[in-house]
Structure formats: structure tokens, C-alpha cells
Amino acid sequence: MGRIVALDYGKVRTGIAVTDELQLIAxxxxxxxxKDLLSFLKSYVATEQVIQFVVGEPKQMNYTPSESEVLIKPFLEKLSMAFPEIPIARQDERFTSKMAFQSMLDSGLKKKQRKNKALVDEIxxxxxxxxYLNRK
Incomplete structure (x- = not known):
């Protein structure tokens, strides 16, 4: 088996998560x-067996796509051109930023650490x- 790579795509930063090789733990x-995402993924895929990408799908409360979907569509095309052999799945990402912030609170991170937007994106x-793994 290989790894599944998830992306919380953003205009400025993108959070990246991976599974273990058995695809049990995220x-x-x-x-x-x-701006460095595709080159990072090319390096990562060269050293790790990646069998799938999962890209967050931002939706409104009524399930319609949010405005940021306009930024994601062109990226999805570039991703599929760069890695035609690796399938891309989408996963609803509503509330993930709020849940990430709450998990930072629950884990006892200091206020300065909670302001780290890069950490929020990774979480x-x-x-x-x-x-996605739970849905599979």
C-alpha cells in the first residue's frame, strides 16, 4: 500500500497531511x-509511494461551492497534469479551520502558538x- 496525501489548499499557504503506509492514521x-506546492509534491512523490491525493472541498452551509473553489479548480488541473497516475478525491472541508483551532485549544497550546496560521492549515x-479515511 502507499500513502494518501491530503491538501488544505489556500491562496497563500497549503497545509499537507499524509497517512501511514497502511492508511490507518492521518x-x-x-x-x-x-506557490511552491507542486515542486514540493514532486519531491515528496519521488521519495514516497503516494496512491491518492485528497483535496479539501470548501462548501457553503447550503452545500454550494464557496468562493475559494475558483482558486482550487485551476490547481486541480495542474495537479492532475503533474501526476496523471495518481487519482484525486475531494473531501468536504467545512468547519476544519474551527475544529483545528479548537484542537489547538484542547491540547493546551499557548496563545502565541495558536496564532500560527501555518499550524492551523496543517491541522x-x-x-x-x-x-476522508472515515468515509472510505
Whole structure:
């Protein structure tokens, strides 16, 4: 088996999470500048067996796509062109940022650490991946 990589895609930063090779546990990997995302993924895929990408799907409360979906669509095309052999799934990402912030509170992180938006993005990617694994 290989790893599943989840992305919490953002205009500036993208949070990345991965599964273990047995696809049982979702763990945060990193957060990187979105402009560097494809080159980061190319390096990662060169060293790890990735069998699927899961990209967060931002939706409104009424299940319609949110405004940020306009930014994600072109990225999905670039991702599928760069990795034509790796399928891409989508996962509803509503409330993941709020849940990520709450998990930071629950884990006792200090106020300064909770302001780290990169950490919120990484945790959000982990929540997206865990929701996908639970749905599978």
C-alpha cells in the first residue's frame, strides 16, 4: 500500500497531511507556500509511494461551492497534469479551520502558538484526511 496525501489548499499557504503506509492514521506533514506546492509534491512523490491525493472541498452551509473553489479548480488541473497516475478525491472541508483551532485549544497550546496560521492549515489538512479515511 502507499500513502494518501491530503491538501488544505489556500491562496497563500497549503497545509499537507499524509497517512501511514497502511492508511490507518492521518498525520500532519507540513505547511508550505502555495506557490511552491507542486515542486514540493514532486519531491515528496519521488521519495514516497503516494496512491491518492485528497483535496479539501470548501462548501457553503447550503452545500454550494464557496468562493475559494475558483482558486482550487485551476490547481486541480495542474495537479492532475503533474501526476496523471495518481487519482484525486475531494473531501468536504467545512468547519476544519474551527475544529483545528479548537484542537489547538484542547491540547493546551499557548496563545502565541495558536496564532500560527501555518499550524492551523496543517491541522486542517489532517482533519480533511481523517474525515476522508472515515468515509472510505
Amino acid at each position: 498525520s500532519g506533514l507540513t505547511t508550505i507556500q502555495t 486542517s489538512a489532517t482533519l480533511i484526511l481523517q474525515a
